[in-house]
Amino acid sequence: MIKLHARLSHRTDAEPFVARIVRNLQNTVDRNREILLTNQTETMVPGFRGYLMVSHTDDSSTSDSPIWPLPAELDHLAEGDVVRISPRSGEIWVMYRRASTFNSMLVTERCNSYCVMCSQPPKVANDDFLRAAYLEAIPLMSPETRELGITGGEPALLGNGLVELLNACKTHLPQTAIHILTNGRLFRDIEFCRALSSIEHPDLMLGIPLYSDISYRHDHVVQADGAFDETIRGLLNLARFQVPIEIRVVLHRDTVDRLPQLARFITRNLPFASHVALMGLEMMGFARANLPALWIDPADYQPQLRAAVEHFDRHGMSVSIYNHQLCVLDHDLWPFARKSISDWKNEYLPECDRCAVRADCGGFFASSSLRRSDHIQAIEAAASI
Amino acid sequence: MSSLPIIKGQRFHNLDYFRRRSGENYRLLPMRFIALDDTRYVVTNFAGELIVLLRETMQQLVRHELDTASPIYEELLARHFVLDDDSDVALGLLAIKYRTKQSLLANFTALFMFVVSLRCDHSCPYCQVSRQSADRHAYDMKPEVVARAIDFMFRSPSPTIKVEFQGGESLLNFGLIEQIVAEVNARNVVENREIQFVIATNLAPLTDEILTFCREHHIFLSTSLDGPKSLHNANRPRPGGDSHELVEHGIQRAREVLGHDQISALMTTTAESLSQPRAIVDEYVRLGFTSIFLRPLSPYGFAVKTGAVGRYTVDQWLDFYRETLGYIIELNTQGVPIREEYTALLLRKMLTPYPTGYVDLQSPAGIGIAGIVFNYDGDIYASDEARMLAETGDRRFRLGNLINDSYEDVILSDTLLDTLSQTMTEGVPMCVDCGFQPYCGSDPVYHHATQNDAVGFKPLSDFCRRNMEVMRQIIRLLEDDPQSAEILNTWL
Known part of the structure; x- marks a missing residue:
């Protein structure tokens, strides 16, 4: 770390x-x-x-x-x-950090959701200085930066401030892909979408979580009544302005059961999404406090995960699995697994030292010491093909 | 689930709290249904969503007696068959799905068939066109027709344009194909459309010179293969009786020069085909094809004159279809990758939000707007079937002539517009209530040819019966046969 x-x-x-x-x-x-x-x-x-x-x-x-x-x-x-x-x-x-491929800008810690597994629990304090600090930092970053994240809290709470940040990125880092993590709710305001898209950033993606095909199940995960409807409206508005979208699903006890149905819902209703990321739980923040209710061993949700990944793949939608160790994934799912954990919080276990596929594996969050799959096991060389 | 804790003074709410309005005031959204079998209904909506319900569940649903805490209620919610007080985004999502499903309409005509010659070296008894012997050049397309045809084609707003060369045997007039390709490409420097050329050919006249030209211009070949040698040659006689030998050789040569995937084949089902589904599929596999299209005979052209049509019933064809599809699925489970294209395009209609361009299954009908035909003599027809009908004297779907009529005359003709508006399945008697409506089409030319009425009386329509039973078979496999469903889901 x-x-x-x-x-x-x-x-x-x-x-x-x-x-x-x-x-x-x-x-x-x-x-x-x-x-x-x-x-x-x-x-x-x-x-x-x-x-x-x-x-x-x-x-x-x-x-x-x-x-x-x-x-x-x-x-x-x-x-x-x-x-x-x-x-x-x-x-x-x-x-x-110039050498890192995982730079992101945490532009606010405030949030309008209160997700049961939030790894970065929201704070209510005014933190406008963050936006100001990043507006100073962006011109100092290397224009050769390949990718830069914007995260929170809920970055869209900055409103025009977010538009301003994105504009600064376009001006000073024209070659850098920008990835914004947002719950999408505030994009139900079509004028906000218009303002964001009017920057015409050449390489922008919004990562937006959707946890269920059923409104109240999504609302429960994000602990906000009406959030599903707001996020869906946001997604449709963003699609209208052709802003590239990634759908993100954090996998835990409350989201895995209907994962295949969610996959069906996404390919039917949101075919404009560029990518779907199915993500393992990061044991930080609320996820720690709610762990007894949220924990499910990844080995136990392989059938749902596999069904969802197959569905996306067959429907021509690009899909990735994040934050999972290869030894807990069905072998057929390995081609979809990405090394997704930011370098500064990425770890491996002593067990991993004798694993034949360690170099291809995303490893663990540093926070995973709290709870890991019971099926972590070094892969023998013969089984690694 | 276990109770969630209180963190920093803010309480987490359990699922039941967020569920409190779910099921309140559930309303039915537009839907159609049709019996799948004695106990179940296929339920669909205009956006193409599909669910199979037990009769009892269907009755509870429409009487507003359905248990809103049941899993089936959530499936109905997620597919936008019902709406309740917890969420109101269903209407917006239905709208975007309907728009996606109809998205091809905005592009208008994308397929243009050029009948470059009616001459043919084959004398197939089922021929759907009315061939002319190979030396009668009066049946070749004339240069002044070609120029007008290309002008007409570029009037279409479609960003993608498919130019398909048809016959007779199109390659008997290869010189004209070269001219058309050159002219279209020259025009496209300014037009900047995405152009795909296809030559429909029996491959008998294929030469290295032709293949070199096809490679230079990325031209795709579409040929006819009816099955194993004996069946193919019986169906497709030519002097020398060597049609199968020529097509097999042609397929190999085409793949060597153009690439394996640059040629596809179509089969026509004759009475002789019905007893040999496995042999037909095996022949496609042997020749390296990964897809086969099980086509019934059409009631047009020579096929009617010779009596080839009518030699089997639609139910016989359906038996053939079900058996062949079963065998194709069986091959897939053994690791042989081959798909049945008609099934695949219906699966795409049922399981994806996207439209398919297949002319026969459109509403409004595909005639004129999905595809249009330029006959050798300059006559414009609403579809390939329309010109086949005309070759036997019925010019009901002739939209005009390239020399005499303007683009507007043709596209705004009563013949086209009246037919389109009369045959939209959203309003056609019986189609309007049919659960298969969102996947089906109306084929006015077929109904005119068989019932002398473009709309047609559906209980007497073999088109209707064939498509309903094909869709029932596909849905039964998806619902009741997990192994087959697994294979079918890979055909999207």
């Missing part, structure tokens, strides 16, 4: 700022928006917004200069990464 937040050794009285990490002085563009990551032994180059000192031996920095020792847990920090430093609270937050 890679740490993205750390404490600085001391606090200084200055405004928070967003900056790009520079190691090689040749890569500097605008020192006022850059932090030099440097060895203490070198001569200090002036003009940077801040300095992070690698392998420091003594703390020579004064309390009001923007010079901090690099926190040990952030030793992964590298050229081109983007961080936000809050000098007053003495915090550093890694917003973007």
